[in-house]
Amino acid sequence: MKNRQAVLGHPPTETRAAADRALSVYVLATTDGGTRAALEAAGAMAHDLRARIVLLVPHVVPYAQALEHPADPTTFAGERYRESAAALGLDVIIRVCLCRTRSQVAALLPPDAAVLVGGRPRPRFQPWPTSEERLARDLERGGRRVLFIC
Numbered sequence: 001m002k003n004r005q006a007v008l009g010h011p012p013t014e015t016r017a018a019a020d021r022a023l024s025v026y027v028l029a030t031t032d033g034g035t036r037a038a039l040e041a042a043g044a045m046a047h048d049l050r051a052r053i054v055l056l057v058p059h060v061v062p063y064a065q066a067l068e069h070p071a072d073p074t075t076f077a078g079e080r081y082r083e084s085a086a087a088l089g090l091d092v093i094i095r096v097c098l099c100r101t102r103s104q105v106a107a108l109l110p111p112d113a114a115v116l117v118g119g120r121p122r123p124r125f126q127p128w129p130t131s132e133e134r135l136a137r138d139l140e141r142g143g144r145r146v147l148f149i150c
Contacts, residue, residue, distance in 0.1 A: 023051040026115045027092075028105060028139075029058065029081055030132045034118030036084055038149045042116050043090045053092045055081055056109075058102040067098055074098070103138045114145050121150040 025042045029035045035055075042053045057077050061070040074096045085092040097105050109115060117139070119132025129137065136148045 023049055024054050024110075024113070025049070025051050026109055026113050027053060027055045028102075028115060028117045028135070029055060029077075030102075030117060030119050030135065032084070034120060034132055034150070035081065036088070036118070038116040038118030039085055039088055039090060039092070041118075041147070041149045043088060045114070045116075046090075053085075053090060055085065055092050055094045056105050057081055057094060057096045058105045059096050059098050060102060061098055061100065063100060067100070070098060102135055106139050106142050106144065109139075109144055111143060112145070114147070115139055116147050116149055118149040 025046050027035065027038045027042045030038075039053070039055070045051070046053050059070065059072070059074050059077055061067050065071055078094045078096045081094055082092070085094075095108070097108060099105055117132055117136040119130055119136075122130050122133060133148060136146045139146045
């Protein structure tokens with residue numbers, strides 16, 4: 001019967017369940033407060049969509065150092081956000097990404113990814129965007145669907 005379902009265009013139940021789990025909401029780590037706000041929003045989205053949450057943590061390595069061997073350990077960055085996600089009761093996949101700039105993390109995102117970027121709101125008197133807003137704008141220019149959370 002399973003073969004017949006596959007022939008008729010209806011994948012077996014196990015395949016549909018795997019496809020549902022494949023849907024992801026991506027959160028790009030920025031500041032502690034911004035990332036926490038983005039994780040909260042991602043938790044609500046992931047629950048409604050039955051999606052998983054993937055937290056991308058950019059670990060910026062200066063040009064003076066080899067990208068493959070950063071001076072700072074990457075495990076600390078991942079654990080810091082794992083504790084934040086656990087405090088919110090979220091099951092999150094954390095990926096620490098070695099890069100030269102935060103915007104290079106966009107190369108790791110699928111083209112149709114839903115991305116949440118958290119940050120502080122821009123003060124009324126400040127005419128230029130915050131670094132988090134610039135990051136969100138750069139991702140949008142790259143064709144990503146970005147939601148800025150503050």
